[in-house]
Amino acid sequence: MRTLALAAAFLITTSPLAAQDRAEQTAAAALEAAPVWDGHNDVPIQLRSRFDNRINDFDFADTLDTATEDRAAMHTDIARLRTGKVGAQWWSVYVSASLPEPEAVQATIEQIDVTKRLIARYPDTLQLALTADDVEQAMAAGRVASLLGMEGGHSIGSSLAVLRQMYDLGARYMTLTHGTTLSWADSATDAPKHGGLNAFGMDVVREMNRIGMLVDLSHVSEEAMHDAIDVAGAPVIFSHSGARAINGHLRNVPDSVLARLPQNGGIVMVVALPWFLTEDLRQHSANRASEQARLEALLPGRPDEVEAQLAVWDAENRAPVSTISDMADHIDHVREVAGIDNIGIGGDYDGMPNGPVGMEDVTGYPALFVELARRGYSQEDLEKISSRNMMRVLRAAEAYAATQRNATPIEYAVGAPRDGED
Template sequence: MGLALLLAGCATTSEPPRKAHRDFLVLDTHLDTPLHFARPGWDFAGHHDPATDLVQVDLERMDAGALDGGFFAIYTDQGPLTAKGYADALAFARARSDLIDRTLSKYPSRIDFAMTADDARRIDRAGLRIAFKSMENSYPLGEDLSLLQEFHGRGVRLAGPVHGANNQFADSSGDQPKWNGLSPLGRKWVAEMNRLGMVIDPSHASDAAFDQMLELSKTPLLLSHSSGRWAFDHPRNLDDGRIRKLAAKGGAICVSTIFLSNMKMGPERAELFGKYEHMDTLSPAEQADLARKWRALDTTEPLWAADFERYMAMVLHVIEVAGVDHVCFGADWDGGGGLPGIEDISALPKVTERLRAAGYSDEDLAKMWGGNILRIVEAAQDPAR
């Protein structure tokens, strides 16, 4: 009887088992993977050998890294601010949106589209992967903000005004100031995003544009793929002061693996990047050759002078500054992200292990992996209702 009482006492005082990485709802806010969707001979559900394929996100890797889903980006390169430039960009963005729909709809038993946070939770409960859509660079809208309604209808729930160069809406972090933040049209863009219930993404925007979006937006901002300037002083990264202001207004920074160092973009890498962005024009053999050359260059001239350890140091710093209610993940997979030790999404469980070792709880991890993102999606959509 004494032994029975001892065992009963142990049972009542022992802590419940901690959740495994795959028990969390794990989201990534910026997946550039759609650039692979039109590749000849390529299948999102297929096996892709890293030696001969550069993709970082596919259904097999989503299973391996327990990535439950994320935002598949409609990325449009910046072009001239002319009627023809806008028309060409709009045609491209519409086609990319259609490509995402067409590709993911091939796998109804594995992945489904989400329009709301409740959709995401329902899809997760059904055991499927979650596909939100985002718009990286609003340049394709031209000067017609009514087109935001069209892309909302296409399922876009997260959008940024600008990319690597200034455009009609805002100054870019990668360019010299033109508007000193948002343009007059950019301020109207913020209002229309709020009206439609779409989340505003200041990634790639200048500091001044970020400040103005933070001031003007009636709902929290979500940086889909940005790093902390603490790790590397680069205008693409967000400084601690702005991270605190973002958190104070309910927003979140989804930490990226990019710009933890200078980008080493020599002539050989630039040539490979040019081919990478147009892989839909390459045969399967040419795609494999591109991957082999890319991997070989990684051994002699890595794109980034950083690794998993440096990434986690930055993540832990950002959490300390912002708090667990205002951090999430958007590594910039298939868009230049990934580092030694965290090469693709199959490595995501390592992030959970490291956060565990730093003392973060199940509740903390649930917020950072998906809860904060869905909270902000809901916050944007509530006024629209």
């Protein structure tokens, strides 16, 4: 009888249901101790594009009613941030890289303004954070620590003076490029001009380090990633990127760069954007674009026929589905190459059509952490991924900046070419 009882107990504790229960308990405990610190959310550009930054009557408590005939509802609101166990959020003050740089500078200031006004309207649930201590205090008080990140060096108009003023306005990271190569930095998704960063671009990295602004390498070319790490005195971040070995999109981080992160101390905040996660979906998108181009070449001036035949192609070639497991595969790979201390989460919600199945909006983070726990990640591991790694990185950047208090600002003559020479 004793043998039978032990066998029954073993079966119960090793059953798939018991394993799932343990994974859920581990994930819940981790997110209770260390809520998600997400690397990238595009609510600010939604405020601009949907509401022209007029938010006095905007209800951020619940945005499920923001759907229109041609746009899905927003991915983010206070209620869903709570459900998603988000304790700190980098809000992206992105503006289009197609803007002339002076206009981009103005638009970025407008985005900083609207984001600060949104945060101020909800003092019981959101709190502006400018330092790691601010984040720690806000999370301890049960508020979502809210930090500002610029997405693209066009936001500083090729000016270190503007960079410093953006920091004073509250920006605490800058992605060096967006989708366009700049006069000083190559983008991952545009024709290169510099072989990475030119001399001025390297000075941008140095000055960001000096003042304590995080250098974000999402969107930059592989060569620019290496150049930035070569000159960086503080850890770098990838605010929303995947692993290129899992999905070959050039926005993702190659192993050559992942292997350097332990020494630099930086992190990859793994993105939830399906086309960066799921290689089959990326290939499907490329094939569809090729088919559309073929039909347009065969049927010039006949858009209705092109649309009809493309609909037939779509019916016969269903797009693959991106899943939580796909996102976890990227986290596994970053851990394998860079290590558990070099991983974070950077959803990119409200900057993409949708997340993977089960993570369509910001409520999905707990499901991801259950999947990671199911794969054997410990509670300590999960706490590092959720927010402790990001906290370490920000504190390290602040500590480096403190060592530079007596260093003079890097100067360029007004109007001088940004090629690294006065």
